[in-house]
Amino acid sequence: MGSHRTIPGAVAAPTVILILLCASGVLAAAQNYSAIFNFGDSITDTGNLCINGRMSQITFTQPPYGETYFGTPTCRCSDGRVIIDFLSDQFGLPFLQPSKSMNADFKQGANMAITGATAMDAPFFRSLGLSDKIWNNGPISFQLQWFQQIATSVCGQSCKSYLANSLFVFGEFGGNDYNAMIFGGYTTEQARKYTPKIVNTISRGIDSLIAMGATDIVVPGVLPIGCFPIYLTIYQSSNSSDYDDLGCLNKFNDLSTYHNTLLQKRVDIIQSRHRKTARIMYADFYSAVYDMVRNPQNYGFSSVFETCCGSGGGKYNYQNSARCGMQGASACASPASHLSWDGIHLTEAAYKQITDRWLKGPYCRPPILHS
Numbered sequence: 001m002g003s004h005r006t007i008p009g010a011v012a013a014p015t016v017i018l019i020l021l022c023a024s025g026v027l028a029a030a031q032n033y034s035a036i037f038n039f040g041d042s043i044t045d046t047g048n049l050c051i052n053g054r055m056s057q058i059t060f061t062q063p064p065y066g067e068t069y070f071g072t073p074t075c076r077c078s079d080g081r082v083i084i085d086f087l088s089d090q091f092g093l094p095f096l097q098p099s100k101s102m103n104a105d106f107k108q109g110a111n112m113a114i115t116g117a118t119a120m121d122a123p124f125f126r127s128l129g130l131s132d133k134i135w136n137n138g139p140i141s142f143q144l145q146w147f148q149q150i151a152t153s154v155c156g157q158s159c160k161s162y163l164a165n166s167l168f169v170f171g172e173f174g175g176n177d178y179n180a181m182i183f184g185g186y187t188t189e190q191a192r193k194y195t196p197k198i199v200n201t202i203s204r205g206i207d208s209l210i211a212m213g214a215t216d217i218v219v220p221g222v223l224p225i226g227c228f229p230i231y232l233t234i235y236q237s238s239n240s241s242d243y244d245d246l247g248c249l250n251k252f253n254d255l256s257t258y259h260n261t262l263l264q265k266r267v268d269i270i271q272s273r274h275r276k277t278a279r280i281m282y283a284d285f286y287s288a289v290y291d292m293v294r295n296p297q298n299y300g301f302s303s304v305f306e307t308c309c310g311s312g313g314g315k316y317n318y319q320n321s322a323r324c325g326m327q328g329a330s331a332c333a334s335p336a337s338h339l340s341w342d343g344i345h346l347t348e349a350a351y352k353q354i355t356d357r358w359l360k361g362p363y364c365r366p367p368i369l370h371s
Helices: 083-090 122-127 140-155 160-164 175-183 188-192 195-212 229-234 250-273 285-294 348-360
Strands: 035-039 109-111 166-170 216-220 279-283
Touching: 035 083, 035 140, 083 166, 083 348, 140 160, 140 195, 160 166, 166 195, 175 188, 175 250, 188 250, 195 216, 195 250, 250 279, 250 285, 285 348
Parallel strands: 035 109, 035 166, 166 216, 216 279
Antiparallel strands: none
């Protein structure tokens, strides 16, 4: 999801050696990945948008972004590390270099994710009259091209064994597609008509990775956007029936749920076609975050709706004209006690909790790790 626009979308740990006994029927193998390749948007972008001298133009390149772990902004849309950083730590790999980095060593992986990325290509949004709502062109098709270029440079024409020993994280995708539609004036009912197309595009991307030799692929769903301060602020309602019992906006979460239902079905279909040659893991972003909203005390959170880094006060502490990184915004004293960092993205503490539950369950099916 994007963070600086007016519209919404290391230390190496010891190598983990486990026996990968896959419930889906994939042959057992040592779970010791030699590389990680990540695709997605601002939830896992580690610098692609900031390459080529764009740093000064982007709010999340300004303090207090990055303060918790790095002590300085790193182009990550959080106070510190994001999910892909924690996954790299888990498998004893360095933090992923952005794919656009010049002269980088990508032998241990690369990050294709870029802030503002969509599942669909630009012509799709042009056909809907939404070209002005997509400010960065880094859809799935482009990210796959970037990956192919990197793979060729790393392993040439003999990539099968190398990619079979790599972990792929494909998404989330779709969040910025819906952001463009909703902030472009579409209702959620209108937006959901395009959900099958969005999911089909994600599905084709997974198929492309498998065709190239990927065997272990994590596919995250979209988030419960109806629980996010940006939506809760912009679409505040005086009608209590618009909210669920936790205070999230029903119609936006219903859209996310519909997307995730279709995506899970498609993941199951792909897995059934490649039962003995690939392991496709559905990562349940929605349920992981929603449980944090429902049971914040279990995660050490004292605030789930109030933005840590923002302005405006009130229940959500979000103001679009004074977002985190802009004049007038400031960060809370304890980001680790908050779910939301900037109203659009989560805190490092939240990302760590989600990663743990993707690795071991229950919010990844099957879990990334197997004992």
